[in-house]
Amino acid sequence: MITRRYAEFSSALIGLSENFPSELTKSMLADLRELRDEVQCFMLKMASVFPNREEQNIFLINNYDMVLGVLMEWTREDSSEVESFQRLLNQQSIEYVKGILDPHFGEFIQFVLRAEEFQTEGKLDQLRNLEVFLMSCEQFKSRWKAVQLARYFNDNWKSALESLKEKVQGIFPSLERESVIHQMALSRVIEYHFRFQRLFPSVARDRLTNSHHILVEMKRYNPSF
Template identity: 30%
Template sequence: VGRSAASASQQQKQRSNSDADDASSIHLAGPSHRGSAGDMLVSDLANLLEETVQLLERLAEVHSTNKKKSIFLINNYDQVLCIFQERRVAGKEVNRFAELLLQQRELFVEEELLQGFSKMIAFVQQTEGQFARSAAGQEKKADVNQAVVEGLVREFATSWKQNIELINRNVLSYFSNFRNGMEILKQVLTQLLLYYTRFQDIIRKVYRGKPPAFSKDLVSTTVILAEIKKYALSI
């Protein structure tokens, strides 16, 4: 009887150890399985994100101009980010759309400024390029046409206020999110001020110590900034 009891006890102990081993195996396998499913989910979400981006880009192509494409993408990227913010989403998905929004804002800024200041912007970019190449010895000293400069100075002096007012109306009508629109307006007007400052720098370089007669028509950047503040409340 004693041997039978001992044998039964030993068998029960072996079964208990076996059950414990099985439980341990299941426990160890669990996280690995969940990790695999998690990886698949992350991969699916990443694919969904890229598919969404590509869909928006395809839909943007329906619009006829680069400016309209940017407006469409800005509104949609901003809407996605607003939803992320409401749902407290954080991570690379948010960063991805934030980067796309920033890129499209920069493109829109340049497109919007071309509407009223295209000649001055083209002059600044071309002349700065000539200065850079001349400094590098790639071409002779930059030659600036005084009549062209004078025309640009007077054109800006007579139209800059009206063009800023037009920019303000455009931006506020293009973007459904007021906060987003105000940030873009600030960006557009700040870029305009930078372009005009660069334009004045070119004039100073060309006419060192001998300001031309049309210099009196140059608009002070302080005056421009004061006007900008009337529209861009956050500046």
């Protein structure tokens, strides 16, 4: 209720300043920025009441989304108020998506990130080639890990998509926000699937589910994807 009242009050002041610009409205907007900072701090304090980070993410996403909905109804999309809350909403959404993906794809994603570090360091060819003479034990383990993770991905990706759909369903009052969050999660899964293929093309070709097949299945869970 407090955040909605703030959003309505802010929208009224911003609309007033846009339609009747003056020194007075400029001063009002400066005060409004201070109020915005206070309200955002208040939201964080309210979120801290929840016992785990996922619930905090959900609380903040829903509140930021509600404020944005009111602001964008009455103000420009490029207003400082809209941009501020949009940035916070994006940050919380990304963190929430990472959290719900972690139980299903966390190890897969972390391995891709680590392999990309090897690529940056110019060591990826050593990871790809099992037949390299005098290959170190650590390099062999990395290559074998790629095979293991490809097998794990194949065995679990369908059930993971089902779990992700159930995870986000009914949590967000806005169906549009629910769809956006779900799309973000699906996009992250297929993004790392593509990145794995680029890093380990032979493993992906022989052992990893075809990306087109995954995309078709994702479309079934989210037609907007």
